[in-house]
Amino acid sequence: MAKLSLVGLGPGSLDLMSIRAQSVIKQADVVVGYAPYVNMVEPLIDGQKLVKTGMTKEWQRADSAIQLVQQGYKVALVCSGDAGMYAMAPLIFELLASQAINIEVETIPGITAANACASLVGAPLGHDSCTISLSDLLTPWTVITQRIEAAAIADFAITFYNPRSKKRQHHIVEAQQILLKHRAVNTPVAVVNAAYRDEQSVQLSTLESFTQLEFGMNAAVIVGNSSSFRFDDWIVTPRGYRNKYSLADGETRDGQTPGRSLNDIEFPVMSDK
Incomplete structure (x- = not known):
């Protein structure tokens, strides 16, 4: 039966790709995607037709995938990471909605x-967090800076996608300056390039200094919140257990009840590390 499968490949290594994703690709008639992503699944290709396109050809990929399904094929449209996050799923559904196309997806x-x-730097996203892309190809920079400011004020740990490119060097610096208005200069930062791929690199720094590191579009920059701390080569953003329990013995702190809302009282800075 004709169907369009929007397949998230994860970081790119087969061992971190779901069994379901691998099965869908193997059973597809056609695999469509950005050429480097299609190349990632080469071990799963055995007779499937391949449709590869280049950078900035997202509309062409989406249109080709939809047309192939309409022609009766089972199509796997592959995306790095998750198909619904800064990838092809939103565009596919936008096209289907705008053109009133009814296919199985x-x-x-x-x-x-x-x-x-x-995962390579511990638990930097252990509490509320958000992702923000610094690419202004599809979103105005003024909107992006508003989102950075809001995330900074709300004390989210933040993962910045598309942090820097050859043409766009200053955006990450402006993001840093916005965050420095709300967070300490020693807030831990991780710059991770090409996670789980051959060219992987991990650099740990601080909010004050991380922009001096070398990184580009393939990197993600993770900035901790006001509670985040370095522990050896890890970054930890606490969930808040120390507010209710003693980390030394697990005992409930005075005034708190297990399984109940955290009482709204002032907590001293504690060090149960």
Whole structure:
């Protein structure tokens, strides 16, 4: 039966790609995608027709995938990370809605860049967090800076996608300056390039200094919140257990009740590390 499968490949290594994703690709008649992403699944290709396109050809990929399904094929449209995050799923659904096209679609989730990069540096996204792309190709820079300011004020840990390119060097510096208005200069930062790929690199720094590091579009920059701290080569953003329990013995702190809302009282700075 003709179907469009939006397949999240995760970071790119087969061992971090879901069994379901691998199965869908193997059973597809056609695999469509950005050429480097199609190349990632080469071990799964055995007779499927391949449709590869280049950078900035997202509309062409989406249109080709939809037309192939309409022609009766099972199509796997592959995306790095998760298809629904800064990838092809939103465009596919926009095209289907705007053109009133009715085809069968399924989305196969994948490990996002934020999750993959965070896993290499401990638990930097252990509490509320958000992702912000610094690419202004599709979103005005004024909107992006408003989102950075809002995330900074709300004390989210932040993963920046598309942090820097050859043409766009200053955006990450402006993002840094916005965050420095709300966070300490020693807030831990991780710059992770090409997580789980051959060219992977991990650099740990601080909010004050991280822009001096070398990185580009393939990197993700994870900035901790006001509670985040360095522990050896890890970054930890606490969930808040120390507010209710003693980390030394697990005992409930005075005035708190297990399983109940945290009482709204002032907590001293504690060091149960």
